[in-house]
Amino acid sequence: DFIYSLENDVKPTLGTSDDALDKFIDRGIISWGNTRELLERGHMFVKQAKSPETRNMLCLLLEGAPTAGTSALAAYLAKNSDFPFVKVITSREMVGYTESSKCLRINKIFDDAYRSELSCIFMNDLEQLMGYSPIGPRYQSLVLDALYSLLSSSPPKGRKLLVICTSKRRSVLEELGLLSMFTAVLRVPYIKEVEDVRMVLDESQAMTSSEVEAVCQHISHGDVFVGVKKLMGLLDTMRVMKGVDPQKRVAAFCNLLEDEGIYTPTV
Amino acid sequence: DFIYSLENDVKPTLGTSDDALDKFIDRGIISWGNTRELLERGHMFVKQAKSPETRNMLCLLLEGAPTAGTSALAAYLAKNSDFPFVKVITSREMVGYTESSKCLRINKIFDDAYRSELSCIFMNDLEQLMGYSPIGPRYQSLVLDALYSLLSSSPPKGRKLLVICTSKRRSVLEELGLLSMFTAVLRVPYIKEVEDVRMVLDESQAMTSSEVEAVCQHISHGDVFVGVKKLMGLLDTMRVMKGVDPQKRVAAFCNLLEDEGIYTPTV
Amino acid sequence: DFIYSLENDVKPTLGTSDDALDKFIDRGIISWGNTRELLERGHMFVKQAKSPETRNMLCLLLEGAPTAGTSALAAYLAKNSDFPFVKVITSREMVGYTESSKCLRINKIFDDAYRSELSCIFMNDLEQLMGYSPIGPRYQSLVLDALYSLLSSSPPKGRKLLVICTSKRRSVLEELGLLSMFTAVLRVPYIKEVEDVRMVLDESQAMTSSEVEAVCQHISHGDVFVGVKKLMGLLDTMRVMKGVDPQKRVAAFCNLLEDEGIYTPTV
């Protein structure tokens, strides 16, 4: 068994909380569609969490399908919360931990947060944190219990805590009874409009504007459905195809969109 | 594995039992609907537990749907029981404990209680204490056994013990055979009457009385169904919307009630 | 894991075996209905266990629904067995034990008993001892194995052992193959007759005889079905209602009987 030493858990290579948050927003936030509105609503809750007149614990959940950009938006909110104490919890730092060690680690972060007057904890992908897997289904009961206990109990008097979480499996959280622990749940949508695709393509600067125009022209004859992260990933392939003839690049990209099931031409 | 040291289990940051109980009643008790009657019946059992003529063990269960206010009322009873020894057991303090450590901890609290002539133990959310989760379903057998053993055996001669528990899943306790361990079971209801909503809104002082009036006017055209904790939580959003125009605040709050499924207008 | 130290298992607070047995008979034995006959049959087996002409191992099971008074009667038999070595095994003393430690503890008690010429072991609630729970169902295989082995093997030559057990789930013991280990099985019934209720009410002295009369009068118009422990528990509520008007007390008690499903008036 892996004995996790609480004293020596310095992981200098992983950097500060700010670095950790930045890693989720590595490509910035492109304000397509309702991104701005969503962030504003999120900010409202951050404000509510800070206010001395409200409950001293507020839990916010951002949930969306894979690659929707959920983690980036949640990290953005945490980063811009202006809370003096911000802490990031991801399953990445706890690879190989036993259930018990995982619980102790998460618990410690909450205990640390209780010591600060205003604290914010960012927990990415709750279902992954508790080792959820659909075959079985399986999950780590101890971690679920810990999350349940931590989200349902408030910090000591005079301390305020904001917890921002993300999830890709809202239905699982609901079934496990975790959803009702949140003060508010915000849904992060997929990109469906050609105009939103255009905005992402433009901003990412992987193509010339005439190429973007040609792509948008092409996909206007069907349905688009894609997460912002996925779309930006495909643009990387364009970046490598630099010297190539624009028409070929446009064709290649349109093919990619169709192959990956992102663009479906209407029959 | 986590070795829980019985000797060093001083958790000064969590404070005294009184603080722990207070945390559950952080917004006071608003005496809407049958709150008073419920507390009186509860107090009757507290009195019975104290009486030298009765059995030396009495177990009381308060059960209600999530956010019904179950924990606050149970904590209130424990706090006002005038028992010299009061101890609080919640899953929060046992995050990451192995089943065995959990049992030892709970057992120790009962053993401590046996040493005092009159003791009261408050256990919040029994099903959560035993790690119950509906997917499986799963629960910690050792903890269930411990609860079963502790609730079914009485303190030594000349000692009296009152155990007050809460639960959100009465049916689970029943299926596990725990329900029959209780001398009495009290149900904490949801708010259904407009007058009760008004009382909570008035007392919480998050809105002006004319705003309250407008809200009550609005919701009188349908059905209301909400736990007191949930209702008070929504009022926090109002608290942050301080400078806003009253009409907008009323509209915003009414929307919130409908969005959250608390208020359903009759068609 | 919990390492149970065999050397240090002195639990002075739990007292002697006699104290332990007395705790089960804290309200004495009221000889309603067939109580006396049942105890006589039990005593016959105690005598048989002692006789030098018989097998040197005899296992007796008392089984009844919850609150039937099973534990009190079994404890009474053990207490009055006049065996020089009497030992009590309950799940209460083994809260938090691992399966293995539980087995070792029970085993040790049997080994100790083997050293005495005449010994009696009282084991309360067998199914609880092995952590049985209906959801799953679950039970501790190691403990079941231990019970099976201990009940099926006899003490060394020249030693005689009487084992008295109780159970609330006869069918579970049967399914697990434990029932056939017993030389005899005695069933403890519920109270069904008004006359038996009267006897318990009279003897418990929680009501005046005219109150008892009024209650019996009332319930003679329907069916009664209750364990003696449950009935005596309800009388505790009467004890707290001392100053109250007799008529109200009678009404309150009759209501209680109906609410708890003990008395069903015939339509």
Place this chain on the structure above:
Amino acid sequence: DFIYSLENDVKPTLGTSDDALDKFIDRGIISWGNTRELLERGHMFVKQAKSPETRNMLCLLLEGAPTAGTSALAAYLAKNSDFPFVKVITSREMVGYTESSKCLRINKIFDDAYRSELSCIFMNDLEQLMGYSPIGPRYQSLVLDALYSLLSSSPPKGRKLLVICTSKRRSVLEELGLLSMFTAVLRVPYIKEVEDVRMVLDESQAMTSSEVEAVCQHISHGDVFVGVKKLMGLLDTMRVMKGVDPQKRVAAFCNLLEDEGIYTPTV
């Protein structure tokens, strides 16, 4: 966990192998029905196991319903095998052992046996040894594997080993693939004939011959089906009823036979 120390496993209280075997035959062998024939067949295999011309490993199984007398007959064969090294394996000595410790213990006994030229190992109730229980069903895989490995591999050259086992659940052994490991399987039957009952009653000397006659007269009008151990157990009750009137004793015993489902009168 329980660490079983191989060095210190001296259990002086359990005595020698001979004592252990004697405990199974505590009431001698009454030669009712085909007992003699069965023992002769068994002895044939003992002889075969000893012969230098045959395989150096022979496994014999005696199987019968509970109380059939299976263990006594198997122990009798082992005791009278005239093997210089005889070793007894029962679950009783391994209460609380982990699966692993159990395997090591059994393995050690086989290794010890390999050192002697002629050895006999007696294993009582195979299914109990591997913790079999019908709810689940459950069993200890490690122990099953160990038995499987030990029964299927022969001792080193020049060494001969006889293994005599008993079982109450032949079908379980079959399903687990253990049955085919045995060179021969002998079935121990229940008593079905009045004459066989008479022989057991006569030999056990718990009743006078006229009483025995009366009992046999009575049960000749129906069917009898009982294990010899069960029948002898019931006679113990007679032993305690010494001073009683013979007619009453006969009636009491006949009642007992009917109550326990041993004697069914033909309608």
Place this chain on the structure above:
Amino acid sequence: DFIYSLENDVKPTLGTSDDALDKFIDRGIISWGNTRELLERGHMFVKQAKSPETRNMLCLLLEGAPTAGTSALAAYLAKNSDFPFVKVITSREMVGYTESSKCLRINKIFDDAYRSELSCIFMNDLEQLMGYSPIGPRYQSLVLDALYSLLSSSPPKGRKLLVICTSKRRSVLEELGLLSMFTAVLRVPYIKEVEDVRMVLDESQAMTSSEVEAVCQHISHGDVFVGVKKLMGLLDTMRVMKGVDPQKRVAAFCNLLEDEGIYTPTV
């Protein structure tokens, strides 16, 4: 837990690999039916494994019903492979090992084999090695993984490894995906012809030739189906019946064949 010390794993009592192989062939190889052909095909693969032009890893499986003689033939191939390094792996030496220790032990043998230029590993009863049991079904995943990894990865450059395995449950290996790891699979059949029975009877010299003749005469009127090991086992009974009248011996043996379901007369 059992900590298997890799340093001290000298088991002098178990002897060398050659002894271990010999134990499987304790009664020699009688060349009935297609035995010779089967051994020749096996030898072909041994030759292929040795050849410097072929892959440096070859896995051969011999599979057959219980008592078919599978282990003896596989051991014979390994013994006569003329490989300088031969190692035997059976579950017998790993009784009581934890899954992990088992894996480490097997792994070590493979690592040792890698050090030799030409090595042969003999693994008996693969399904038993991984603790397979049909109730559940159960098996040890770690050991399955280990076998899978070891059989699928080849030795370092310049080293050649031949792995010869046996199995009684081909279908289980198939379902677990292990079957496709083998370069070739050879089936060991049961004896079906009277002539083959005669050859085994003759060679084993447990009966006179006229007795053999009589037996063969008798069984020619029906169907025979038996493993060579089983058949030779029954002859042991004949060996003990030495002084007996030949006719009785023949009758006894024919009865035995019928009782055990080996010989079925055609109706």
Place this chain on the structure above:
Amino acid sequence: DFIYSLENDVKPTLGTSDDALDKFIDRGIISWGNTRELLERGHMFVKQAKSPETRNMLCLLLEGAPTAGTSALAAYLAKNSDFPFVKVITSREMVGYTESSKCLRINKIFDDAYRSELSCIFMNDLEQLMGYSPIGPRYQSLVLDALYSLLSSSPPKGRKLLVICTSKRRSVLEELGLLSMFTAVLRVPYIKEVEDVRMVLDESQAMTSSEVEAVCQHISHGDVFVGVKKLMGLLDTMRVMKGVDPQKRVAAFCNLLEDEGIYTPTV
């Protein structure tokens, strides 16, 4: 339990990463059918992973049925990636590891990779790495979690990581939610054309060209379906049959193809 010492994990016998990769390509790459094209597409992604303009993490999956040659092609890509840090992860080096140790080991390799500017990790047979087995089904949740966490989180700023994985069970990865972690998935096909068989036979030089011609002639009258590894394995049998008459060799090989279900003549 097996405590894996991180400090001492030097396995000099297993050699360098390059050796490890070479072992997968021990028979070279024969460019039959679309092999070249597949490698080119793979190389494109290697290039993309290296480019400073793209995301700093790229995951590539090669998947194909058993013996399709998947591991060889993936290893080839990794070997020719020209990445300064290349590391190989296979289940072979982790035989007997506990889940936790496995995770720690894999985690460490990723952490090491993060320290280099450009790193490539090759993970063979993902489903085997997590101990997947279809009976149950079973898999190691901790390892799945680890893979999930490692594949979904990117290296620190300024570091680029390419992960190349293989799998034989694409559908399992899909069900477990791992498939969506990959930037691209390449399918490795089976050989279906006679011309492709010819190319493999020619290049492997196990037969003369006239023999190859004869074989191809023969199999042109039906369907061929085989992995390149399987086909090359069968040629080993030809290598041992060196002196034999060519016609016999051709016949033998054609038989082999049919026996193994590789060639099915059309009826």
